[in-house]
Amino acid sequence: MKPKHANEVQMQPISQLVLASSSPRRKELVASLGLSLPVYILPSDADESVPEDWTPGHIVEQLSLRKARATAAILSERQEESSSIVVGADTIVVVDGDVLGKPKDRNDAFGMLKRLQGRSHEVYTGVACLPTGNGQAVVKHRMTKVYMKPLGDERILKYIATGESDDKAGAYGIQGYGAANVDRIEGCYFNVVGLPISLLSDMLLEFGIDVFES
């Protein structure tokens, strides 16, 4: 049977978007869409452990869905779930097939940046749009290739001292001081920052939410 389009299963028009994230970058990026519907932030604690044989795309899709589901469960407990779309996202850095999440500490950040400097790596971000009620989730991901400049140990240590590495996958932020360390990228810039807004706007359209409609 042909899968149902998201609009066919959603009974009511969506009246609010709930971002299942504690990331200030994701909050800013959603705000940048200028959506006419109200946006709320409700992070949740989703389990982020995954089997070793999952591909990067599968990891970020499943984790973004877990985050969205965990937030939807909170809404449901509070009986606040009516006609919401819950958006979850997850970002990982992949180098030679190894997945780098957020560094455990600054030593870990140093090791990550030593590995990433002077070469390319991939950044994957998954996005899940989960309608509350009976609707089906739409889950997708994007990959961006990032070429980092060669960095000496001293430069890596100076960068880590800015504090920017601490809460970011791969221990860098392309939107901050980290921009100085990136030579070029192939693909969506916002995907590296943590939320590919072009992809998200397409996904929202599947639920009748048009960024150009105010």
Ligand SMILES: Cc1cn([C@H]2C[C@H](O)[C@@H](COP(=O)(O)OP(=O)(O)OP(=O)(O)O)O2)c(=O)[nH]c1=O
């Ligand atoms: C590579 C890179 C990552 N990041 C960030 C995006 C994500 O916030 C973070 C990856 O961690 P995530 O686990 O994807 O997200 P999070 O824990 O920050 O937020 P939440 O789960 O509550 O939504 O790394 C940047 O901000 N810039 C970059 O250049």
